[in-house]
Ligand SMILES: Nc1ncnc2c1ncn2[C@@H]1O[C@H](COP(=O)(O)OP(=O)(O)O)[C@@H](O)[C@H]1O
């Protein structure tokens with residue numbers, strides 16, 4: 001509300017997107033204009049402009065026909081370059097904006113929320129989820145205009161969220177570049193709170209839980225809300241008739257999930273090099289702490305330090321491992337469980 005830009009950081013599956021969307025809902029109820037853009041669904045600058053325009057214009061004008069008129073009036077130059085039809089509203093589709101015109105279009109589009117905010121006398125909050133993708137979109141002009149508009153648009157605040165950054169210097173660079181005033185780090189939800197939330201959901205639907213069930217669920221899920229909910233869903237389905245859940249049901253449900261996910265895990269596994277497989281096997285068995293220690297490399301049979309580093313980097317890139325403070329963790333703890341039961 002104070003017009004500051006915020007960066008939200010965490011590993012994957014910690015709840016960033018949920019938190020961003022909840023926040024936007026709240027801000028909208030308080031009277032702000034809000035738009036949510038998930039960059040991981042965008043593959044080019046051209047598509048980015050389409051998605052961005054759609055979200056921003058439809059926030060300002062819900063009626064689609066009026067929205068098109070608004071588009072024409074407020075974005076005359078972009079409008080001339082982007083063919084639109086009513087079925088594919090405000091989305092440039094696959095028609096390319098000409099290379100020499102794209103810069104103009106980017107500038108106009110990026111300046112649009114500020115104009116809208118002034119016109120409506122509201123502030124505009126724009127959330128960019130999976131923000132790291134912006135650096136991968138092949139478009140210098142986009143980055144340049146983006147930086148300028150973040151600086152100039154004083155009625156617009158930006159809520160960036162992304163996976164953790166490598167080191168401190170990278171964070172500093174990003175904060176400078178996008179005028180970020182505040183960095184928030186999302187941690188895992190404390191076990192007791194998540195346990196309470198989940199067990200209340202069971203109780204509301206008439207289930208009884210044996211003492212310690214939720215603790216077991218969260219241990220197996222390594223406190224990832226995604227895996228916890230996945231496992232709870234499985235338990236809920238399995239016990240739909242009896243509605244009483246015992247501690248050893250947790251493991252049975254988990255084994256079922258792993259069996260069902262097995263084809264997916266096999267193909268994931270088969271796409272890894274043997275070095276990566278050994279590294280993963282070692283992380284699964286020994287845990288992801290001090291992976292550059294002698295003990296780890298001896299016990300894990302993972303080869304030289306340099307090759308271990310390369311494997312770890314690639315496994316992070318493939319979204320298989322997450323780095324938290326000092327540890328490497330499986331992003332999908334059920335995949336770890338699969339490795340422990342299926343791989344020798
Ligand atoms: N506060 C919360 N309480 C319970 N479950 C949550 C909470 N926040 C997120 N989740 C669940 O965790 C999973 C991952 O959340 P998501 O927002 O997609 O994470 P991220 O964007 O960090 O990858 C989703 O299944 C979501 O339902």
Ligand SMILES: [Mg+2]
Pocket residue numbers: 016017018129
């Ligand atoms: Mg997300």
